[in-house]
Amino acid sequence: MSKTILLIHGAWLTPASWDLIKPRYEEKGFTVVAPAWPFMDRPIEELRASPDKQLKKLSVKMIVDHYEAAVRGLAESPIIIGHSFGGLVAQLLLDRGLGVCGVALDPALIAGVLPTPTMLGSALPVFLAPFGWGRVLTMSYDSFARTFAQTLPEAERRMAFDRYIVPAPGRIYYHDALGIGVSIRKGNPDRPPLLMIAGEKDKTVDKSAVKAVFRIQKKSPSLTEYKAFSGRSHFLMHEKGWEEVADFALKWAVANQKG
Numbered sequence: 001m002s003k004t005i006l007l008i009h010g011a012w013l014t015p016a017s018w019d020l021i022k023p024r025y026e027e028k029g030f031t032v033v034a035p036a037w038p039f040m041d042r043p044i045e046e047l048r049a050s051p052d053k054q055l056k057k058l059s060v061k062m063i064v065d066h067y068e069a070a071v072r073g074l075a076e077s078p079i080i081i082g083h084s085f086g087g088l089v090a091q092l093l094l095d096r097g098l099g100v101c102g103v104a105l106d107p108a109l110i111a112g113v114l115p116t117p118t119m120l121g122s123a124l125p126v127f128l129a130p131f132g133w134g135r136v137l138t139m140s141y142d143s144f145a146r147t148f149a150q151t152l153p154e155a156e157r158r159m160a161f162d163r164y165i166v167p168a169p170g171r172i173y174y175h176d177a178l179g180i181g182v183s184i185r186k187g188n189p190d191r192p193p194l195l196m197i198a199g200e201k202d203k204t205v206d207k208s209a210v211k212a213v214f215r216i217q218k219k220s221p222s223l224t225e226y227k228a229f230s231g232r233s234h235f236l237m238h239e240k241g242w243e244e245v246a247d248f249a250l251k252w253a254v255a256n257q258k259g
Contacts, residue, residue, distance in 0.1 A: 002100045002257055004076050005250075007034040008067060010084025010108075011168040012139050012148075014044055017083065021237055021246045028250070033074070038066050040166070047166040051136045058169040060085075061181040064092045071098050079253045083237060084108055084205065085172060087196075088182060091217070094191050095184040100257040101193040103249045104213075106205045106234050111179035113213050116206040122147035123173060123204075132170035139165055147203040149235035160238060186219050192258040193223040197249065199232030223256055 005025055007018045015034040025032045035041070039052040067089055071078060080099040082090030087107025094102045109115060115123070125143055126132055139148070144161045152160060176182055185191075196214045198207035207228050214226040229236060229245055236245050 001254065002076050002079055003030050004074055004078040005030050005032045005253075006067070006071060006074070006078040006080050006099070007032060008080070008082035008086030008089050009034070009037070010082070010086045010106075011172060012165050013084070014040060014047065014164070014166055016044060017164050017237065020242055024243070024246055025250060030250075033070070033078075035067070035070050037063055044163070044166055051167045053136075055167070055169050056134055056136045056171065058171060059181060060088070060092075060172050060175045063172070064089050064096075064181070067093055068096060068098060079103070079250075079257070081105070081249060081253070082107065084234065085176075088176070091184060091194065091213075092182070094194055095188055097190040097192070099192050101195075101253050103195045103197065103253055105197045105245070105249070106199055106202050106236065107196065107210065107213065108176055108205060109182070109209055110213055110216065111183040112216060113209060115177075116209050118203050118206050119209060121203075126170055126173045127177075129170060133174040135170050136167045137170045138167045147234070149233050149239070150203065151201055151231065151233040151239050152235065160235065164238075184217070186216060188220050189222070191217075191220045191222045193256040194220075194225075195249065195252045195256075196224070196226045197236075197245065198226070198228045199234060199236045200228055200230045201232060202234045202236075204234035222258075225252070 039055045080102040083105040085108045087104035090102045198210035218224040
């Protein structure tokens with residue numbers, strides 16, 4: 001059984017977004033690594049004040065290749081857990097046959113799945129930004145409060161925004177919308193087991209969209225399961241009850257590793 005976990009953060013976030021889950025898994029005896037995306041391995045204050053100019057050219061494929069190198073550099077094949085865009089990356093790594101199993105939390109969409117109207121509304125600031133495909137964009141507090149972490153109490157939302165949210169490349173949103181670098185091999189027999197988790201109140205990645213991805217992934221002969229948590233937003237690893245999500249994901253992963 002693998003005792004190594006690779007955590008992949010999402011857009012607008014950094015590895016700091018795992019600061020509750022990572023120590024919880026380490027306390028259970030796992031070695032947990034949470035590398036940053038390319039061009040983002042810097043303090044949050046620096047990322048917010050002066051993001052790397054190369055970040056605007058970052059593509060989904062570059063992110064996946066970056067994490068493939070991280071996986072191959074580990075002493076053993078890991079459990080791969082990703083959130084949001086990191087959940088998409090986790091699926092693409094599994095599609096390459098990497099990892100012993102994977103968990104995708106509120107994952108961004110694979111090719112072939114259309115966003116819901118709610119999701120389009122959440123992503124509208126990205127697509128309305130002039131030349132957004134070639135820029136590093138900033139999430140407003142209003143967007144965070146309405147569509148990313150709307151279930152958090154106001155005081156907690158402000159602290160979370162200031163602590164965790166950083167600029168992100170607009171390019172990856174266009175790539176995801178156009179299906180560039182986000183395709184999987186339907187029915188892939190080499191894909192390790194996969195658990196997909198959705199938040200009932202997620203406005204960034206609607207649970208119905210996660211279920212649509214699940215139906216495609218389920219065409220693989222490998223184990224594929226789906227779980228929705230009631231009352232959760234897109235920021236489910238930091239809102240009330242995050243322990244339940246973290247423990248469910250780990251228990252499933254331990255029980256369903258590829259032999």
